[in-house]
Amino acid sequence: MPVFKDTEQMYEVLGTLFERLLAHPDVGPKLIASGIRVRFYLTEPDGEIYVSPKGVVCGTTEEPADVEMTMRADVAHAFWLRRVNLPAALAKREITAKGPVANVLKLLPLLKPAYEMYPSICAEKGIEVE
Amino acid sequence: MFELSEELLLIQKTARRFAEREIRPIALELDQAPKDDFCWEIVRKGGEIGLLSFLIPEEYGGGGQAMMGYTILLEELSVACSGVATIFGAHGLGLAPILLSGDVEAWERFFPPVVAAERSDRPYLCAYAITEPEAGSDVEHEEGARTARLTTWARREGDEYIINGRKCFISNGSVASLVTVFATLDREAGIDAWTCFAVPTDAPGFVVGRVEDKMGQRACPAAELIFEDVRVPKENVIGGEGGGWLLNQQVLASSRGPVGAIAVGIARNAYEIALRYASERYQGGKPIIKHQAVKMMLADMAIKIEAARLLAWKASYLADTQLPPPRKEPAMAKTFASDIAVEVCLDAIQILGGYGYMRDYGVEKCLRDAKLCQIYEGTNQIQRLVILEEIERELNLT
Numbered sequence: 001m002p003v004f005k006d007t008e009q010m011y012e013v014l015g016t017l018f019e020r021l022l023a024h025p026d027v028g029p030k031l032i033a034s035g036i037r038v039r040f041y042l043t044e045p046d047g048e049i050y051v052s053p054k055g056v057v058c059g060t061t062e063e064p065a066d067v068e069m070t071m072r073a074d075v076a077h078a079f080w081l082r083r084v085n086l087p088a089a090l091a092k093r094e095i096t097a098k099g100p101v102a103n104v105l106k107l108l109p110l111l112k113p114a115y116e117m118y119p120s121i122c123a124e125k126g127i128e129v130e
Numbered sequence: 131m132f133e134l135s136e137e138l139l140l141i142q143k144t145a146r147r148f149a150e151r152e153i154r155p156i157a158l159e160l161d162q163a164p165k166d167d168f169c170w171e172i173v174r175k176g177g178e179i180g181l182l183s184f185l186i187p188e189e190y191g192g193g194g195q196a197m198m199g200y201t202i203l204l205e206e207l208s209v210a211c212s213g214v215a216t217i218f219g220a221h222g223l224g225l226a227p228i229l230l231s232g233d234v235e236a237w238e239r240f241f242p243p244v245v246a247a248e249r250s251d252r253p254y255l256c257a258y259a260i261t262e263p264e265a266g267s268d269v270e271h272e273e274g275a276r277t278a279r280l281t282t283w284a285r286r287e288g289d290e291y292i293i294n295g296r297k298c299f300i301s302n303g304s305v306a307s308l309v310t311v312f313a314t315l316d317r318e319a320g321i322d323a324w325t326c327f328a329v330p331t332d333a334p335g336f337v338v339g340r341v342e343d344k345m346g347q348r349a350c351p352a353a354e355l356i357f358e359d360v361r362v363p364k365e366n367v368i369g370g371e372g373g374g375w376l377l378n379q380q381v382l383a384s385s386r387g388p389v390g391a392i393a394v395g396i397a398r399n400a401y402e403i404a405l406r407y408a409s410e411r412y413q414g415g416k417p418i419i420k421h422q423a424v425k426m427m428l429a430d431m432a433i434k435i436e437a438a439r440l441l442a443w444k445a446s447y448l449a450d451t452q453l454p455p456p457r458k459e460p461a462m463a464k465t466f467a468s469d470i471a472v473e474v475c476l477d478a479i480q481i482l483g484g485y486g487y488m489r490d491y492g493v494e495k496c497l498r499d500a501k502l503c504q505i506y507e508g509t510n511q512i513q514r515l516v517i518l519e520e521i522e523r524e525l526n527l528t
Contacts, residue, residue, distance in 0.1 A: 091376035102196030
């Protein structure tokens with residue numbers, strides 16, 4: 001059974017995560033300075049989340065993206081809980097990315113606060129984390 | 131699409147200058163040195179211009195470059211000496227599992243020593259160790275890997291792993307400070323038990339065995355590595371327990387464009403020597419370049435080099451813009467570039483005639499160097515299997 005009961009709940013959880021990351025006092029300015037625009041295509045439940053220096057858009061937008069990442073919502077959830085083996089997930093095509101992915105890899109060190117924030121965001125939004 | 135960015139042009143220009151000023155003057159000397167000699171001086175000089183931290187993210191003080199930049203860099207170094215290019219290439223290959231693991235904690239542990247020592251008297255080199263005496267092509271291709279039995283194995287004891295076994299033909303193996311080693315957690319379990327470990331070479335039980343006396347690319351040592359109860363902390367697992375095979379696949383898919391570029395560099399060197407010689411050597415009252423038979427050979431050499439370079443660039447472009455990196459194009463680039471490199475070197479020797487067969491002109495070195503590109507990082511026969519597998523997959527024939 002999928003972690004998120006519907007698209008709305010997924011947007012609520014993941015959208016909040018990205019908004020807080022952009023507002024984070026240390027990481028936010030660096031993410032904004034990177035200028036990178038990422039579109040996540042999520043499935044089960046289906047949806048799109050667009051993250052750019054301008055902010056977070058949950059839902060379809062025509063805004064251009066540098067990198068497009070596709071994954072099941074459950075995989076995204078597991079990723080933020082640090083339960084995804086990235087090379088294995090990529091090799092099995094559970095996560096795919098198009099665009100200057102080297103730039104995305106460079107951003108990974110900036111995501112550390114997100115790993116710390118995510119369980120509490122899940123708790124706030126009523127998602128049980130085992 | 132066919133123009134390099136300003137950043138890549140700068141990499142090309144810097145690498146070309148470094149190769150001509152620092153590598154070419156010593157290339158023949160390095161080639162003819164005893165097998166145990168290693169030129170730390172050229173590594174130090176490379177470190178001064180950031181060649182050892184080239185792929186490390188800027189956050190950690192590195193160059194933050196990706197495979198396209200590495201491809202441009204390695205072609206230029208290889209024009210002067212592919213043995214030296216392979217020192218830097220094998221170093222990048224050793225770092226690649228750590229980088230591609232996406233494990234930021236591993237980055238924080240293993241990247242800073244490389245950056246810190248880059249401009250020191252003893253730079254911190256890396257190596258990639260997967261090949262074993264009984265597991266060569268089998269570790270490059272899934273069909274073989276499913277039946278292959280890595281004999282290097284690791285067992286967990288508390289918060290440590292204990293590694294035992296033997297690797298062979300490991301580029302930089304005898305001079306590296308850190309080796310990314312692939313071992314199995316269960317010798318009967320097949321690829322699902324393969325695991326990558328970052329092993330510092332000062333760990334007790336790590337022994338450098340035989341250093342090979344190679345035919346070509348002699349500036350870069352290839353060594354046997356022996357692991358006798360080598361203990362590493364559990365944090366040195368790269369890409370997770372059992373993640374070794376999938377990590378290896380991604381590393382090789384990313385690195386085959388740069389390996390193709392090494393072959394392109396060798397071919398370019400041979401071609402440029404032949405072109406120069408053909409312009410200066412008179413026979414029948416005119417430079418031999420004015421003879422149609424020689425023109426044809428030189429034109430074919432130029433075509434092959436250009437085509438191989440474009441394949442290498444495309445492979446690295448795709449590796450930089452797609453995750454997971456594709457397998458077909460890098461295999462094509464590595465295969466084609468190394469095959470044409472051998473052909474171009476043979477033709478260059480032919481154009482130089484008797485002089486080409488002698489060591490002084492450096493073309494026979496090119497041929498010896500080029501041959502290795504058909505063998506390492508998966509033989510070209512294995513590459514062709516990969517290419518067809520991918521084509522069959524695309525056509526839903528599997």
